[in-house]
Amino acid sequence: MKRLKIKFMLLVMAVLSGLSMSVQAWDIGLTADTANTPAPGFGNIGFTLDDPFAYDSDTPMSPMPDITSRVLEVMYSWAKEGDAILSYILTDGVFTVASGGETINLDFYGRELTPIRDDDFDVVLYNGDYSTPVATLTGLGIDDGTFYTRGSFTLAEGTQFDRIQITGHNSDPATPTVNNFTLAEIRMNTRFAPPLVFLPADGIVLNLAYPETLSSGTVDVTFSPSSIGGNVQITAVDVIRQTHPGAFRVSGFSSPMVLSGSTPSTVVLADVEFDLSVAGLSHGQTSTGLFEVVWNEIGGATYTNTQPASATYSAPPASLILPGSLAMSLDDPATSVSSNLTVSFTADTIAPANVEITAVLFADASHAGFSCSSVPLTLTDAVPSNTLAIAFDNASDSLPAKETATATAQVIWNETGKVDSQTNAVSVSVFRQPVAANVTVDKITTPVDTDVLTNNVVAAVNWGEVGIDGAGLAVPVTVNGVDFAVEPVLTTSSKALDVTYGAAAIGQLQITGTGVKGYNKFDASVPDVGGNINTLFSSMAVSANDDYNLSFTDLQEGEAYYLQLFFSGGTQGRAVDIFQAGNPTAIASWSNVADVQTIITLSWVANATGTESFSLPTAVSGDACFNGFAFTTEADVIVTPPYIELGGGSGENFSMSSSNMTPLATYILQSTTDMAYNNWLDIATTTGVSEVNWDSVIVPTNNAEFFRVISE
Incomplete structure (x- = not known):
């Protein structure tokens, strides 16, 4: 085979970038x-x-x-x-x-x-x-x-x-x-190891950036003879197969170039130059060719090696810079929403000019109502200080609650003095938030001098059935300095509602929370179930002789809602039944023994009317019991710590039960024989109940064993 005559190695190394040897x-x-x-x-x-x-x-x-x-x-x-x-x-x-x-x-x-x-x-x-x-x-x-x-x-x-x-x-x-x-x-x-190697594999790479018109690099050749010697001569170097003939030129090479000696030596082979004026490239375009070296072992066969050569020109034109998307939220009861779209630009490299935005169109809109009021707009500098006002009008109520309107904003622009327009696209969307469900709490009570609403929400307070004194005259009632004989309804964002009334005043204090989004009502005051439950109505004379009605409106049909009622007993045993509108039978009950704090969780799915109500009628007067409520989503439901009771059983067994459990939560009974190692084993899991008896699953096998209940 002719290849066997080659007893040397020739390495061609481009100075244009780092090179390495390969087979x-x-x-x-x-x-x-x-x-x-x-x-x-x-x-x-x-x-x-x-x-x-x-x-x-x-x-x-x-x-x-x-x-x-x-x-x-x-x-x-x-x-x-x-x-x-x-x-x-x-x-x-x-x-x-x-x-x-x-x-x-x-x-x-x-x-x-x-x-x-x-x-x-x-x-x-x-x-x-x-x-x-x-x-x-x-x-x-x-x-x-x-x-x-x-x-x-x-x-x-x-x-x-x-x-x-x-x-x-x-x-x-x-x-x-x-x-x-x-x-x-x-x-x-x-x-x-080849006799002639061009490295790296991606070949000779030249780059030009405006205003450059020429780019060049030097190619070196290293001759590495083998142990048995052999001289080499390079007879021709050129760039062939050029996509733009004549753009690549080779200089500094004289044929033949003889390489000899017993030790490796490095010399300059040639210079490779690229002329932009010959190629006429535009921004981002590349001209290519093959760098070719023809050589032979003196007295032996002739070989040709090629390696890719390329030159790329960079002169970026003007470009408009926009975010990829814009998301907006339409909150109830608003019918429109707007937001700013930040816009900037980079000027043309060769002929800088201002950028004019002439129109913003909305394509593929799922709902009518998208608009832009900021056009035409001229951008005179490249800093992102300009904005486009994107708006959505839902006056026709075409976008239902909990749905999203989408469109593609097509921003049409051109450079000042140029007629060719360009278009950039931005995805825009509007999510309509659910209509806020409203809660009305009716409390029939004998008020104290100062009633405090601990939740920082807007409230409306009014008194009905104003008491009649001995002379048959209406007793004046004043709230935050307003005489209710003149103005029977007060709207305030103050947390303290100072009530002044006559000695014989008896009436109904109505508190209506408004403007609170979603289902999580009065979320500024969440009970701390780790200690005493915080009252949601601080000094409102909450007691067993007070009747409460909780009414809900603007509920979303088919949605699940959760109402948690907070109770804290006094020194005597008390009980409260809880009724749902339209049902004469109590759906839940609370009973107190020894001042136990309790949370009762109610859940329901809203019907087409969008309304629901619950009542807690008076049972026995004397002790405080109902502390307040939370209207929440499932994710925000407060999980109550269970009450554990142990009792004796037959033989070596014993009984264990748990109460005060939240039906929405999952509770796990665990045991261990050594608390020091924190190695707890699951024994039983329960969910969907407020109390459970675990007698059947507990079979003691050790002299000492520890139990706990966790929730998830």
Whole structure:
């Protein structure tokens, strides 16, 4: 083979970027040795070399040969008893391994229709005849999923071979007496330190930025002779196959350039220059070519090496800078919403000018109502201090609650003095928040001098059934200095409602929370269930002789709502029944023993009327009991700590029960024998109940055992 005459290494290194050494692959031609290959049952050995696919030894699986449509008649299939023998000789004769050693690769391709038939074969390298092996690989198999495998020999410098032989064994258990070994294609290559290397792999890369018109770089060549010597001469250097002929030029090279000596040496090979005026590139365009070096070992064969060359021009035009999206929220009871879209620009590199936004159109709008009132708008500087006012009008009520309106805002603009317009797109959306559900709390009570609403919300206070004194005259009632005989309704955002009344005043104090979004009413005061429950109506004379009605309006049909009622008992046992409108039977009850704090959770799904109400009528006067409420979403429901009770049982067992549980929560009973290690084991899990008895699941097995209940 002519390649074997090369006993040196030539490295071409571009100063344009960092370079490194690598190996290259060289294909080794194979010819079918039919004289030493027994005739198979189907096809012949020549069919394993005839597929015209573009074989690349660096990426042998891309592309692949035709392994799908080929039938047995056009590939090799032994289909006989015993082992299959396939022999090949090297097309160019004896191969001698170069200085430093080489890796010899064989790439095998199997038949897709019968992948199991090529799972066991051996490969042997020979020289001169098939009697004495040079190197052997055994137990090879083509992958049944990729239909490809590679076998590799690592050979020492000076090793010679001129033929290979494959022995295919029967790997199909379905045909134990017939060996159907099959092979579609075979290819061979070697990987070694090449005599001429261009690095890095991406080649010569030049870049120009306005106002530059020329770009160049220097290419060096390093000659590294082998141990047996050999001089090299470079006869030609050029950039060929240029997409813009004449744009790349090579200078500083004189032919022939002779490289010799016993030690590596580095010299300048040539300068590569790119002329923008010849190529006429616009911003972002690239001109390409192939950097070619023609060289030979003096007295030997001539070789040509090529490497990609490219030059890219940068002169950015004007661009408009906008965010990718704009999201807005339409809150009840508003019917419109607007928000600013920040806009800036970068000026044209070559001819800077202002930017004029002439229109904003809304395409693919899911609902009518999108608009922009800021156009036309001229941008005179590049800082992001300009805005476009994007609005959405829902006066027609086309966007229902909890739905989103979307559109694409098309911002149309041009540079001042230019007629060509450009368009930038921004996704805009509007989410309409749910209508705020309102809560009205009616408390029939005998008021004290100062009633305090501890929740910081807007409240309306009014008194009805104003008492009559002995003279039959209305007793004046004053709230925050307003005489209710003149103005019976007061709206205030103050937390303290100072009430002044006559001695005989009896009436109904009505508190209506408004303007609180969603379902989480009075969220400024959340009870602390870790200690005493904080009263939601601080000094309102909350007691057992007060009746309460809680009414809800503007509920969303089909939505789930949660109402938590907070109770705290006095020194005597008291009870309160809870009624839901339209149901004469109490839906829940609270009873007190020894001042126990309790939270009762109610839940329901709103009907089409959007209303609901609950009442807590008076039972017995004397002790404080109802402290307040929370109107929440499921996620905000307060989970109450359970009350645990232990009792004796039969034999060695004992009873355990829990009450004051929140039905929406999940409670887990756990036990451990050593609290120091915090190794708690789950015993039972319960949910959907307010109390439970765990007698049946507790079977003590230790002298001492600890229990706890956790919630999640």
